[in-house]
Amino acid sequence: MSRAALDKRALVLGLGAALGVAVVGSDAVRARDAYPSRSIMLIVPYPAGGANDMLGRLIGQKLSDRLRQQVIVDNRPGAGTLLGASQAARAAPDGYTLFVGGFASNAVSPHLFKADYHPIDDFAPIGLFGTAPTMLITYNESPYKTVKDVVDAARARPGDLTYGSSGNGSPLHIAGASFCLQNKLSMIHVPYKGGSAHILDLIGKRLDVIFDTSTNAAALIRGGKVRPLAVSSPQRLPDFPDVPSFAESGYPNFSVNGWYALYAPAKTPQPIIDKLSAELQVVLKAPDVIERLRSVGVTPASGREDELMAYARSEYAKYRDLIRDAAIKAN
Known part of the structure; x- marks a missing residue:
């Protein structure tokens, strides 16, 4: 083949490649701009009426207003x-099914139960929208006025003090086990079967403390x-x-926080993820959203995809190690 023919062939291939990139790029733009064209389902893995449900409905409604669907x-x-x-x-993975994930679904439960999904690989992160620290609470007439009082009593009477939770493997159990492991304490975990029975027993002085969600x-x-x-926020x-x-x-290493995030199924087109993340970031800057989150003890997050990706990976590894080291078992 002559040099002229080679040059002509290279030119044709180059134009074809450029055209291909342009077509792919225009398709991505069209996918982003056309989305959404119908209603979106937001799965909340909790019953109606709780904090997770309320937060999911708050974010869902605000996104609905922004997306006009x-x-x-x-x-x-x-x-x-x-x-x-x-x-x-x-x-x-088309952007029409989203998921409110977080502490349990994407960091803890897959280590306690047999999950048929991978909490990192099977989801596309959209953005973290809030974190809820742990608060150590006791009954009003309790002799414990500080965290140190609880620690000193636990060390003076190993296996005597109790901390309650809503069940084995619950966030409250995880928080209490983490604190005891870090500080080499022997406290008795008293699991309840959900509901508010553990709170009623704390108020009734039948439990010493609870590591509760804010x-x-x-x-x-x-x-x-x-x-x-005390509260586990910085x-x-x-x-x-x-x-x-x-x-x-005096306990700087204790950090157990609930967290709430928006996900899509893995392989959802990136332009759709980008659009949802951008809208979530706008929603989280709204004064009424900030006020509503703070009213239930939730600190608003950024809504950025990269923040959620890094945070979720860190939390998944952290609780894998804690559950192993503290020999935590689910109900």
């Missing part, structure tokens, strides 16, 4: 969040039902300025 919340509780997570992971503890504290001793919560952090109480 209905976002329908579909509550799919069961199997420690694995039921809803599994259904979301198996859904078509989404639940906030209302109890505001109502004067319990005494807060700084004091704005709504509870009198409650010290664990760090300033």
Whole structure:
């Protein structure tokens, strides 16, 4: 083949490649701009009425307003969040099924139960929308006024002090086990079968403490039902300025936080993920959303995809190690 023919062939191939890139690029733009063209289902792996459901509905409604399409919340509780997570992971990766994931579904439950999905590989992260720290609470007449009081009593009377939870493998159990492991304490874990029985027993002085989520503890504290001793956030919560952090109480390594995130099934087109993440970031800057999240003890996050990706990987590894080291078993 002559040099002229080679040059002509190279030119044709180059133009073809450029045209191909342009077509792919224009397809991606069209996919982003056309989405969504119908309603979106948002799977929440919890029953209606709880904090996770409320947060999912809040974010869903705000996204619906932004996207101009209905976002329908579909509550799919069961199997420690694995039921809803599994259904979301198996859904078509077209942006019309989203998932409210977090602490249980994407960090803890897959280590406690047999999951038929991978919490990292089978989801496309859209954005983290909030974190909820752990609050150590006790009954109002308790002799414990600080975290140190609890630690000193636990060391003086090993196996005597109790901490309650909503069940084996629950966030409350994980938090208590983490604190005991870090500080080499022997405390008795008292699991309940969900509901509020553990709270009633704390108020009734039948438990010593609970490592509760801020989404639940906030209302109890505001109502004067319990005494807060510390919170696991880096700084004091704005709504509870009198409650010290664990760090300033002398326990800087304790950090167990609930978290709430928006996911899509893996292989959802990147332009759709980008659009959803951008809209979520706008939603999380709205003053009414910030106020609503803070009112239930949730600190708003950025809504960025990269933040969620890094955070979820870290949490998954962290609780894998904790559950192994503390020999935690589910119900």
